[in-house]
Amino acid sequence: MVQTEAAKAPTNVDVLVIDDEESVRESCRHTLDLEGYRTHLAPDGLGGLKLAEETRPRVAVVDLRMPGLSGIEVLERLPAIDARIVPVVITGFGTVDNAVASMKLGAFEFITKPFEPAQLVDAVRRGVARSLGREHAMATAERASAAATAARAPEEPDVILKGLEALSEGYALGLTASNLVEELRQLEAEAKHHAETLGQIKKREKVIGDLVADLRFVDAIIQKHDFRKNALIQILLDIQSKKHWLPRHALMWVSRRLNVPLSRIYEIANFYEAFSLTPQGAHLIQVCLGTACHVRGGPLLLKQVSAVLGIGAGQTDPKGIFTLKSVNCLGCCALAPVVTVDGRYYGNPDLRQLRELFQACEAEVATEVAAS
Amino acid sequence: MTKLNSAKDLAALRERLTTTHKRPDRCVAVCSGTGCLATKAQVCADAFATELQRQGLAGEVELRRTGCYGFCERGPVVVIQPEDVTYLGVKASDAAEIVESTLNQHQVVERLLFKDDHGTRLQHLNDIPFYKYQTRLLLDANTRIDPKRIDDYVANGGYSALSKALFEMKPEEVLAVIKHANLRGRGGGGFPAGTKWETTRKAPGDIKYVLVNADEGDPGAYMDRSLLEGNPHSILEGLIIGAYTIGACEGFIYVRQEYPLAVTNTLIALDQAREYGLLGRNILGSGFDFDVTVHRGAGAFVSGESSALMTAIEGRVGQPRPKYIHTSVKGLFDRPSNLNNVETWANVPLIVNRGSDWFRSMGTENSKGTKIFSLVGKVVNTGLVEVPMGITLRDIVYKIGGGIRGNKKFKAVQTGGPSGGFLPESLLDLPVDFDDLWNNGSMMGSGGMIVLDEDNCMVDSARFYIDFLAHEGCGVCVPCREGLRQSLHILNNIVAGKGREGDIELLEELCDLLTNASRCALGTSASFPVMAALKHYRDEFEAHIRDKRCPARVCADLIQYEIDQQKCVGCPLCAKSCPTKAIHGTPKKPYSIEQSLCIKCGACHQVCPAKVQAVLKVPALAPRATTVS
Numbered sequence A: 001m002v003q004t005e006a007a008k009a010p011t012n013v014d015v016l017v018i019d020d021e022e023s024v025r026e027s028c029r030h031t032l033d034l035e036g037y038r039t040h041l042a043p044d045g046l047g048g049l050k051l052a053e054e055t056r057p058r059v060a061v062v063d064l065r066m067p068g069l070s071g072i073e074v075l076e077r078l079p080a081i082d083a084r085i086v087p088v089v090i091t092g093f094g095t096v097d098n099a100v101a102s103m104k105l106g107a108f109e110f111i112t113k114p115f116e117p118a119q120l121v122d123a124v125r126r127g128v129a130r131s132l133g134r135e136h137a138m139a140t141a142e143r144a145s146a147a148a149t150a151a152r153a154p155e156e157p158d159v160i161l162k163g164l165e166a167l168s169e170g171y172a173l174g175l176t177a178s179n180l181v182e183e184l185r186q187l188e189a190e191a192k193h194h195a196e197t198l199g200q201i202k203k204r205e206k207v208i209g210d211l212v213a214d215l216r217f218v219d220a221i222i223q224k225h226d227f228r229k230n231a232l233i234q235i236l237l238d239i240q241s242k243k244h245w246l247p248r249h250a251l252m253w254v255s256r257r258l259n260v261p262l263s264r265i266y267e268i269a270n271f272y273e274a275f276s277l278t279p280q281g282a283h284l285i286q287v288c289l290g291t292a293c294h295v296r297g298g299p300l301l302l303k304q305v306s307a308v309l310g311i312g313a314g315q316t317d318p319k320g321i322f323t324l325k326s327v328n329c330l331g332c333c334a335l336a337p338v339v340t341v342d343g344r345y346y347g348n349p350d351l352r353q354l355r356e357l358f359q360a361c362e363a364e365v366a367t368e369v370a371a372s
Numbered sequence B: 001m002t003k004l005n006s007a008k009d010l011a012a013l014r015e016r017l018t019t020t021h022k023r024p025d026r027c028v029a030v031c032s033g034t035g036c037l038a039t040k041a042q043v044c045a046d047a048f049a050t051e052l053q054r055q056g057l058a059g060e061v062e063l064r065r066t067g068c069y070g071f072c073e074r075g076p077v078v079v080i081q082p083e084d085v086t087y088l089g090v091k092a093s094d095a096a097e098i099v100e101s102t103l104n105q106h107q108v109v110e111r112l113l114f115k116d117d118h119g120t121r122l123q124h125l126n127d128i129p130f131y132k133y134q135t136r137l138l139l140d141a142n143t144r145i146d147p148k149r150i151d152d153y154v155a156n157g158g159y160s161a162l163s164k165a166l167f168e169m170k171p172e173e174v175l176a177v178i179k180h181a182n183l184r185g186r187g188g189g190g191f192p193a194g195t196k197w198e199t200t201r202k203a204p205g206d207i208k209y210v211l212v213n214a215d216e217g218d219p220g221a222y223m224d225r226s227l228l229e230g231n232p233h234s235i236l237e238g239l240i241i242g243a244y245t246i247g248a249c250e251g252f253i254y255v256r257q258e259y260p261l262a263v264t265n266t267l268i269a270l271d272q273a274r275e276y277g278l279l280g281r282n283i284l285g286s287g288f289d290f291d292v293t294v295h296r297g298a299g300a301f302v303s304g305e306s307s308a309l310m311t312a313i314e315g316r317v318g319q320p321r322p323k324y325i326h327t328s329v330k331g332l333f334d335r336p337s338n339l340n341n342v343e344t345w346a347n348v349p350l351i352v353n354r355g356s357d358w359f360r361s362m363g364t365e366n367s368k369g370t371k372i373f374s375l376v377g378k379v380v381n382t383g384l385v386e387v388p389m390g391i392t393l394r395d396i397v398y399k400i401g402g403g404i405r406g407n408k409k410f411k412a413v414q415t416g417g418p419s420g421g422f423l424p425e426s427l428l429d430l431p432v433d434f435d436d437l438w439n440n441g442s443m444m445g446s447g448g449m450i451v452l453d454e455d456n457c458m459v460d461s462a463r464f465y466i467d468f469l470a471h472e473g474c475g476v477c478v479p480c481r482e483g484l485r486q487s488l489h490i491l492n493n494i495v496a497g498k499g500r501e502g503d504i505e506l507l508e509e510l511c512d513l514l515t516n517a518s519r520c521a522l523g524t525s526a527s528f529p530v531m532a533a534l535k536h537y538r539d540e541f542e543a544h545i546r547d548k549r550c551p552a553r554v555c556a557d558l559i560q561y562e563i564d565q566q567k568c569v570g571c572p573l574c575a576k577s578c579p580t581k582a583i584h585g586t587p588k589k590p591y592s593i594e595q596s597l598c599i600k601c602g603a604c605h606q607v608c609p610a611k612v613q614a615v616l617k618v619p620a621l622a623p624r625a626t627t628v629s
């Protein structure tokens, strides 16, 4: 999908190459000219920025190590000149740190020297496609925010779509326009679905607000882990611990931001006990079925709790109040059998005590619903 | 905190902490391990803080929230220092009295002391039988330090082993000490740590890793949690010494996320160690660089296996790899990596400090030092116990554990977690020793020790482990996946009263397959619980299969609950507790159970007063036709 979009990207556009090595500059020009791009060359950072002002290129190919203004500094200043310029970084030192730093500054592609002409052409072509996508998103965002101020009727069908399109600009998604729209449609369907099933969220604007907040939140987590792919499980744990489940839109976002396939994320989310892929109730009840709890009647306790709550292990009640889970050892084996209610531990609780706790949970949810 | 730039700086700090900056001798130590927190230790400690303030003792008496004392079932445990008066089951409402009597008037609050079999109240921690027969080398510090304060650890001699290793010993010398001590891995296998270290040390490559396995997947065990929560620096110190010996530049602590307090305390410990220059660049000015990252495990028993653990740290699904090449040579990111269990690492500073001969003085021929067990199940005193190797199982169960609760009969003790076996009464005199346990169809394992009594069904228990493993395995290799699935199917049938002649033999065949053809140790040892159960308790299997009877009255499809009309006094307790409203009757007259509504959850059986015991478990008239997949 990305490939075909990129393949269609026009080549009669401006491309800027900033590199202190003359041989590299010249070979870039040669390669890009052959493809039909209008190539501009600059031998240093300051000169490059000036040229960017003048020519407004779609793509800027930037060397990281240069005397004077460094590549990183150029990356920092480019967005101020024109947010549509997509930087492609080249360097002789392909370290992870460099890559992370430049990716954070919006670098789209990272090429290490020496590179093949085809690599450069491919990066530039995709960069151009992205620049166009960005332009499109910015335009839509402007229209959307204009529309938003013009107090539309709340029924307007595309409201979520537009809101998210506006958002996409802020996040500078690495997507082509059509890809983006498709993804946003999925988000919209998802948001509507939740609004209906949970029956809690009435206003669609609130749904958008929540989604935006979610994605911001996910982004903050990814940033905390320095965009490292190795940290994938840790990132998912952080999301799970805050949201108590892994919403699809969050996973899609992680997939895009880390550039790992969504299938791999789902593989991990399915494999480990810690993750849930469905929304969880407001209160989490865990019954331990570890060995120590098993020999002291854990399975009986689970039957009792399950009968009281009316849901089986692994289920959430229709009102979204409780999620019941069975777990293998909570590390409190001496107190077996162990139950936790919202992370608080109860050793060998009697059913009456648990019933009271559950009632308190229900009352809490009821007051919250009444308040909103 | 100022950075320590030499061994001298560290010694000076310790000097300060034990003289001029010494904390008050008098102290109220409140156990704040997860077990005690479950019994409301937090509110209890807060109440002490208020009381100390109110009674004007706040400056003189310190309130210390320590790690786990081990006697979790009797928590919250509170110890008054320096008198060493130990109170059990302390409530927030007891704080005022304790501060008033014990701290102000030096009087003991009798009713909160441990009462022994003869009714004598025991004052001191080490008088209590639960503690008296232990040798607490690793757990002892838990009672003296606040795990969130590195200064407590340093004041108690912490990091002196690291300083000794860095400045007085060459890496080869440290290695020689660990090898001579014959420290064997505490995570299950009992592989000699020194040999493993040496392999990684000698493996080619500049970048090497050391790792701590705190995944603690063994259900029913929590030794590692307790150490990491209660004394994280001891593990860290061991790890740094290991890194120095092996030549590793980076370390990882893989801890399961179900242990939030352990994660928190470890992260605090790392930060504090870094601030003191005990971690990071140029540790204590020695020129040695080393740092550590915490990686949370997302649950899945198989992730505790060495190669699976390393794949998980790489951010992928934690599945074991076939071990043509050992992880010691090619592990995390394909670099030489040395993985040891939490408890193994915690032993290292002790050995470096006190020498290998001291360590060898404890234990048996081939198992040295101590081992921590999570003594749980049907014993009177459950909790964490640290015992010298060589002690008999009988001593642990009866002397430390106080025997079986409720005058019931002992049936089995299970060690080694899902990879271990059941040991019957006749084997209770076995010493705790890696090889002896192994030769008798069980294993040391990481330290779970579950005691079963006559009310536990052995078929159900064997089924429990197979069920656990069938769900927790990674499913990659066929012998393990299918072997476990089929075994589970057969066992499910047997407990449902649908066992057939020949099932036992079929199980034995499957066990053979599992042991011989699986990829990793999860599969190869998965058959142990079943084989041990079949060996020692075959009659129970036969009763289930031939007579459709569960002798221990556990298997739900083979029993039903009934109310003895003669004994029932007509109190409504059972009817009130029943979650499905299956119990009918009017107060003061005998109640009865409507079998078609009964889900056999046992709630009525549990609430029926001990004096009455009118709710009975009797053999089911006909096995219910529940479907078992």
Ligand SMILES: Cc1cc2nc3c(=O)[nH]c(=O)nc-3n(C[C@H](O)[C@H](O)[C@H](O)COP(=O)(O)O)c2cc1C
Binding pocket: B184, B185, B186, B187, B188, B189, B190, B191, B193, B213, B214, B215, B216, B217, B218, B301, B302, B303, B304, B305, B306, B307, B339, B340, B341, B342, B344, B345, B446, B520, B521, B522
């Ligand atoms: C299925 C499986 C699960 C394991 N789980 C753990 C565990 O939770 N904790 C642990 O320390 N070792 C576990 N081990 C053992 C480790 O693979 C490894 O041998 C051990 O961590 C090495 O440390 P040690 O030599 O200090 O014991 C497990 C092994 C297998 C096969």
Ligand code: FES
Binding pocket: A288, A289, A290, A291, A292, A293, A294, A328, A329, A330, A331, A332, A333, A334, A336, A337, A338, B219, B220, B221
């Ligand atoms: S077995 Fe239930 S807490 Fe450990």
